[in-house]
Amino acid sequence: MTKHRRGVAHLQLARPLAVAYVLGLISSTSPRLIKVLLLLGKRKLSLRAACIRFNRIFRQALSFHRFPTFCATLVGGSTLLQVPFKLLIVRTLLFFRSAIGPNQARLAGLFARFIAALVSASVSFSLLNSTPSKVPSTKSQPVQPLSHLEVIKPGPFDEPPEINSKEIDNATLNARSLSRADLAGKTIDLTIFAVIRALDIIISGAWDRLPLKPSSRIQKASKSATPLLFFFSAASIMHAWFYSPSRLPHSYNTWISAAAELDHRLLLALRHIRYGTWIYGKDTGMAPLLGSMCHDYGLPEDLGDPAKTIPIPCELVHMGYGKSCEKHALVRFLKGWTFAAKMYAPLQVIVLARNMKRNARPGKRLAGLTRTDLLKAVEDMARSSAFLGAFIAFFYYGVCLSRTRLGPKLFSSKTVTPQMWDGGLCVLGGCLLCGSSILIETSRKRLEILFFVLPRAAATWFPRRYLPEHRWKEQLAFALSAAIVLTTAQESPKRVRGFLGSILSGVLKTE
Numbered sequence: 051m052t053k054h055r056r057g058v059a060h061l062q063l064a065r066p067l068a069v070a071y072v073l074g075l076i077s078s079t080s081p082r083l084i085k086v087l088l089l090l091g092k093r094k095l096s097l098r099a100a101c102i103r104f105n106r107i108f109r110q111a112l113s114f115h116r117f118p119t120f121c122a123t124l125v126g127g128s129t130l131l132q133v134p135f136k137l138l139i140v141r142t143l144l145f146f147r148s149a150i151g152p153n154q155a156r157l158a159g160l161f162a163r164f165i166a167a168l169v170s171a172s173v174s175f176s177l178l179n180s181t182p183s184k185v186p187s188t189k190s191q192p193v194q195p196l197s198h199l200e201v202i203k204p205g206p207f208d209e210p211p212e213i214n215s216k217e218i219d220n221a222t223l224n225a226r227s228l229s230r231a232d233l234a235g236k237t238i239d240l241t242i243f244a245v246i247r248a249l250d251i252i253i254s255g256a257w258d259r260l261p262l263k264p265s266s267r268i269q270k271a272s273k274s275a276t277p278l279l280f281f282f283s284a285a286s287i288m289h290a291w292f293y294s295p296s297r298l299p300h301s302y303n304t305w306i307s308a309a310a311e312l313d314h315r316l317l318l319a320l321r322h323i324r325y326g327t328w329i330y331g332k333d334t335g336m337a338p339l340l341g342s343m344c345h346d347y348g349l350p351e352d353l354g355d356p357a358k359t360i361p362i363p364c365e366l367v368h369m370g371y372g373k374s375c376e377k378h379a380l381v382r383f384l385k386g387w388t389f390a391a392k393m394y395a396p397l398q399v400i401v402l403a404r405n406m407k408r409n410a411r412p413g414k415r416l417a418g419l420t421r422t423d424l425l426k427a428v429e430d431m432a433r434s435s436a437f438l439g440a441f442i443a444f445f446y447y448g449v450c451l452s453r454t455r456l457g458p459k460l461f462s463s464k465t466v467t468p469q470m471w472d473g474g475l476c477v478l479g480g481c482l483l484c485g486s487s488i489l490i491e492t493s494r495k496r497l498e499i500l501f502f503v504l505p506r507a508a509a510t511w512f513p514r515r516y517l518p519e520h521r522w523k524e525q526l527a528f529a530l531s532a533a534i535v536l537t538t539a540q541e542s543p544k545r546v547r548g549f550l551g552s553i554l555s556g557v558l559k560t561e
Contacts, residue, residue, distance in 0.1 A: 067126025074121030079111050079115055120178045125557055127170025128163070128536045136162035164537045171532035175525050193290050203327060206339035207318065210325035212294050216513035226517070233515035234524070239299060240529040242512075243505040248531035250368035250501075251538050253544055276496045281485030283500065288445065288481045289519055290510040293324055293474070297510040309442060313369050315343045319362065323473045330469050333357040340366065362469035364454050367446075375455060379447040387441035394434045398427040433490060437499075440487035445480040452479030501548050535542070 087105045089095040095103075109116055139158045143150050150158070153394075204210050206352025218233060221496065290297045291306050318341055322328035328336045333356075340362065347370045352358045354366060370380040402423060453459065453476035457466065488496055539546045539554035546554055 064126065064130060066129045066558050067122050071122035072117050073553075073557065074118035075111055078117040079107055079177060080519065083106050111298075115177050115180045118173045123174040123530065124170050125536070127173060128533075129558065131166035131169060132159075132162050135165050137263075151296050155544055160537070162228065163540055164533050167221075167533040168529050171529040171536070172525060175237065175528050178240075179234070179521065185396070204325075206322070206323075206336045207315075209318070210321050210327060212283050213325060214295060215294065215296060217296055218513070218515060218517065222517075226312075228517075232520040234518045235513065235515040237528070238512065238514055238524065239509055240506065241524050241531070242508050244531035244535060245530050246505045246508060247500070247535040247546070248548065250547060251534055251554035253435070255545060276339060276493070276500050277485075277488050279498050279504060280488045280496065281482065283503040284441070284485040284488075284511050285478070285481035286507035287503060288484065289477065292320060294510065295513060298506065300557035309386065309438065311385065313343060315339055316367065316369070320472065320477065323469065328356055329358045330356050330447075330472075354400040361453060361472055364450050367450065375447060375450040378450070379443045383439040383443035384447050386442035387435045388439075390438035391431060391437035394431045398431045402427050433492070434495065437487050437490045439496075440490055441484045444487055445484035448480035448483030450478045451483070452476040452556060501550070 083104065086095065086100050086107070090097070110116060113119075136159055139162055140150065140155070141155060143158065223229065273312045287298065291303060295303050303417075315370060319328060319336070322336060322339070327334055337355040337357065341351040342368060344351045346355040346364070349366060353363055364375055365373045368375070371378045371381050387432070453468070453471040457471055457475070457479070488499065491499060536554070539551065540558055543551055543555040
């Protein structure tokens with residue numbers, strides 16, 4: 051009977067593998083499936099074409115080197131491998147001593163969990179990075195290094211090269227007979243996410259062990275850590291979106307662009323000013339860029355000519371919303387709130403449906419839905435939408451404050467020129483001010499938002515693609531970090547803060 055129970059217990063260790071695979075399959079296919087369904091509903095796609103796309107989506111997701119298999123290997127391996135590793139560790143200890151006490155047995159189990167998670171994380175990383183390249187490896191054409199700004203002179207509607215780009219140049223690729231498809235780094239966002247979460251576990255665990263009184267200044271100051279980290283993360287992300295978009299994931303770039311609703315010509319102008327091809331007081335051939343924008347918004351085209359108008363007037367930056375910077379900020383807040391509400395409202399409906407199912411009584415479907423639940427859902431949706439609306443509004447208002455409203459009054463135009471303001475300082479002002487929007491959210495939501503933006507901010511510090519021979523460094527970082535997170539989630543789930551802790555706690559259950 052005891053052997054039977056042990057067999058059942060060991061079999062239950064396989065449950066996390068199945069749950070992780072299903073969740074990985076849902077998360078990787080849902081966005082694309084919903085997109086196809088929307089196209090089908092709008093009659094932009096035939097039923098046959100939709101079926102073909104559905105088939106392609108599931109075939110790709112079910113491949114051995116895709117995300118569902120990665121999730122199953124990572125989570126399932128971390129639970130299934132515990133049994134043989136613990137057995138090996140216990141027998142090794144018994145070889146050197148006649149018996150082991152409860153503390154030694156607990157440490158053996160903890161070490162077995164960590165080693166199992168470490169091995170499974172390393173294997174799953176290799177699986178996810180074994181995707182065959184879509185583009186065959188061919189020699190890239192060498193390019194000359196950019197030593198002076200005058201080497202490349204893009205036109206007014208061309209994207210200027212990124213300054214201090216961390217991408218591998220074509221000369222290096224050509225010397226190694228590589229194409230960009232051969233470069234490593236496809237999992238860099240996942241790795242940085244794992245590293246951030248592991249560091250949070252280590253740092254928060256060490257902080258909790260410090261002998262500090264709740265009323266101490268250090269303890270009180272620690273409460274501002276989340277807002278400060280968000281300030282820094284938001285500034286890093288927005289600065290990268292303006293001047294180094296290659297450091298952000300393409301989908302994240304697209305989402306920020308949709309939320310910001312910034313005329314791309316204005317974004318190009320700011321990039322040209324930073325690059326040096328747009329110079330105030332000189333005719334560098336850039337006038338058509340904002341001249342066309344002035345024409346579209348019913349303004350004199352001379353307002354967009356850097357040789358005639360210094361600096362770009364705020365009225366043009368407001369893109370048709372008048373001369374008042376405050377009115378423009380208010381409009382941006384309302385538009386941002388509406389944009390966010392379209393995302394958060396469906397999520398709140400899902401939360402309400404889950405609560406109804408959990409609290410409903412037999413024969414009364416709506417018994418689980420209370421007025422309190424409805425009010426809380428509306429409040430959460432409105433607050434989260436206000437956060438994003440304020441983020442956008444503060445950014446735009448920070449740009450105006452820096453370049454025209456406050457900056458020139460604090461600093462002489464000879465000390466800080468309009469070229470300097472529009473070449474990066476005004477964007478920096480917007481980046482710093484927009485972070486204050488986090489104060490609108492509750493402390494619990496602040497932490498979740500921070501865990502969302504901090505890994506993306508950290509990713510801007512590293513190249514998104516790198517030479518294949520350095521992949522082992524990323525694999526080591528991911529394996530160690532994932533092992534720490536998974537081991538902690540099994541030993542002490544509450545130490546994995548935020549929504550991730552709740553998910554892992556549910557997935558790793560073996561009962």
